[in-house]
Amino acid sequence: xxxxxxxxxxxxxxxxxxxxxxxxxxxxxxxxxxxxxxxxxxxxxxxxxxxxxxxxxxxxxxxxxxxxxxxxxxxxxxxxxxxxxxxxxxxxxxxxxxxxxxxxxxxxxxxxxxxxxxxxxxxxxxxxxxxxxxxxxxxxxxxxxxxxxxxxxxxxxxxxx
Amino acid sequence: xxxxxxxxxxxxxxxxxxxxxxxxxxxxxxxxxxxxxxxxxxxxxxxxxxxxxxxxxxxxxxxxxxxxxxxxxxxxxxxxxxxxxxxxxxxxxxxxxxxxxxxxxxxxxxxxxxxxxxxxxxxxxxxxxxxxxxxxxxxxxxxxxxxxxxxxxxxxxxxxxxxxxxxxxxxxxxxxxxxxxxxxxxxxxxxxxxxxxxxxxxxxxxxxxxxxxxxxxxxxxxxxxxxxxxxxxxxxxxxxxxxxxxxxxxxxxxxxxxxxxxxxx
Numbered sequence: 001x002x003x004x005x006x007x008x009x010x011x012x013x014x015x016x017x018x019x020x021x022x023x024x025x026x027x028x029x030x031x032x033x034x035x036x037x038x039x040x041x042x043x044x045x046x047x048x049x050x051x052x053x054x055x056x057x058x059x060x061x062x063x064x065x066x067x068x069x070x071x072x073x074x075x076x077x078x079x080x081x082x083x084x085x086x087x088x089x090x091x092x093x094x095x096x097x098x099x100x101x102x103x104x105x106x107x108x109x110x111x112x113x114x115x116x117x118x119x120x121x122x123x124x125x126x127x128x129x130x131x132x133x134x135x136x137x138x139x140x141x142x143x144x145x146x147x148x149x150x151x152x153x154x155x156x157x158x159x160x161x
Numbered sequence: 162x163x164x165x166x167x168x169x170x171x172x173x174x175x176x177x178x179x180x181x182x183x184x185x186x187x188x189x190x191x192x193x194x195x196x197x198x199x200x201x202x203x204x205x206x207x208x209x210x211x212x213x214x215x216x217x218x219x220x221x222x223x224x225x226x227x228x229x230x231x232x233x234x235x236x237x238x239x240x241x242x243x244x245x246x247x248x249x250x251x252x253x254x255x256x257x258x259x260x261x262x263x264x265x266x267x268x269x270x271x272x273x274x275x276x277x278x279x280x281x282x283x284x285x286x287x288x289x290x291x292x293x294x295x296x297x298x299x300x301x302x303x304x305x306x307x308x309x310x311x312x313x314x315x316x317x318x319x320x321x322x323x324x325x326x327x328x329x330x331x332x333x334x335x336x337x338x339x340x341x342x343x344x345x346x347x348x349x350x351x352x353x354x355x356x357x358x359x360x361x362x363x364x365x366x367x368x369x370x371x372x373x374x375x376x377x378x379x380x381x382x383x384x385x386x387x388x389x390x391x392x393x394x395x396x397x398x399x400x401x402x403x404x405x406x407x408x409x410x411x412x413x414x415x416x417x418x419x420x421x422x423x424x425x426x
Contacts, residue, residue, distance in 0.1 A: 001167060018167035018209070019199070042197060043341065045263065054237065054266040060196045061267070062189075064167050064211065111262065132343070133261025 003067040008076030014063075022058040022066060023047045026073060034074035034106050038135070045134030048107040048114075049073045055114040057133070074106035077113065080158070088158055089113050089151035098147030100138035108134050108144055116152035124149065162199045166208040173217070173297050173320060176210050181318035183208045188320065190233060190272030193264050218271065218322055221245060226328055229295075232271025232321045237262070239270060251332035251424060255286045255350065258336060260343050271321040274306075277313050277368065279399070280344035284369035286334060287324060289350030289361035295323040309368040329354050331383070333424030335416045336364070339403050346404055347412035351375075351420040353383050360417060365409045366398050375417055384425070385418035 038046035042060040050072040079085030186208040218233035240257035273283040336348030345364035358379040398406035
């Protein structure tokens with residue numbers, strides 16, 4: 001079936017089999033391999049993308065759901081347009097060592113950006129509750145939580161300027 | 162996943178017609194249960210009928226004595242709704258405890274209620290509040306809707322369009338989560354109305370159920386000590402790798418007390 005959607009700001013038209021998962025579509029057909037497939041059972045959150053601005057697990061999303069929608073993947077997460085900078089949340093993860101192996105990081109970032117966008121004044125409890133669906137096997141989460149708090153503050157500052 | 166045809170009707174009668182005319186077709190709402198089921202090949206329907214283009218199934222309306230939530234309203238929207246937070250805060254709290262943020266973006270109230278997973282949260286809220294399930298054909302009282310393990314009163318081709326909740330005096334929900342799945346090992350919803358109290362339990366048995374002795378006790382005194390001594394019979398409760406029946410029975414009383422505390426806070 002034909003689907004039309006906006007992918008990282010670009011209008012996209014595709015012919016897809018309905019029984020295609022968005023995670024597969026992104027990685028196999030569109031070669032956007034930043035979205036990772038960890039557990040493939042909607043537990044780990046490595047595959048989180050934004051569908052119409054909301055975090056969703058792309059391993060548990062059928063391609064037809066994209067029709068008419070706006071999709072943002074980790075490849076579309078950038079700093080100020082034209083600046084060639086990383087997104088403030090990505091900068092915060094680098095600054096505060098919010099990753100070790102990096103496998104879960106794309107999903108962590110997408111969930112973190114959605115959290116910070118939804119609630120500007122995040123508490124540590126909000127962050128820990130909000131990251132419930134993202135699993136990291138390296139860090140013990142401490143630095144991820146620190147990074148998300150710092151990234152959320154930086155996103156808020158950037159918006160205020 | 163095995164291949165399937167995909168339909169996105171924009172009218173409820175068209176959706177109902179597709180369901181009855183295509184053998185082995187299934188409805189898909191948010192897909193949070195169905196898609197994993199398809200991936201594991203536990204189901205391989207010939208066609209999916211997607212309800213997402215039916216705009217009339219989304220949204221929350223205030224009818225004074227009741228709140229009506231469209232079947233395709235996602236959990237995140239119910240959790241964040243000022244209207245639900247004001248009129249039935251226990252229901253908003255329940256929605257905020259389902260799964261994780263990504264699941265709450267997609268999962269819908271209608272899908273959860275129609276699926277009737279024995280450990281899902283919404284069935285406890287729907288039965289606990291004595292809500293009405295509005296379908297494409299009729300209205301069904303919650304007490305007559307949930308028929309046990311994944312079974313409901315829905316007929317072939319019948320589609321839930323909304324759930325109508327009476328506004329209680331007070332209501333609260335407490336659950337003990339299975340840590341990996343975040344489903345309720347035991348979840349208890351308590352609602353106080355002018356004419357009595359309702360207590361509904363999910364996760365403990367093969368389907369959501371009420372606890373009349375707790376309802377009677379709480380109708381007298383709506384506070385946690387009123388039910389502290391009430392024990393639940395382990396007969397018919399679930400025993401599995403997550404918990405034995407006697408542990409679940411114990412948790413029902415603990416969660417019921419916490420639900421009353423939440424309702425009073």
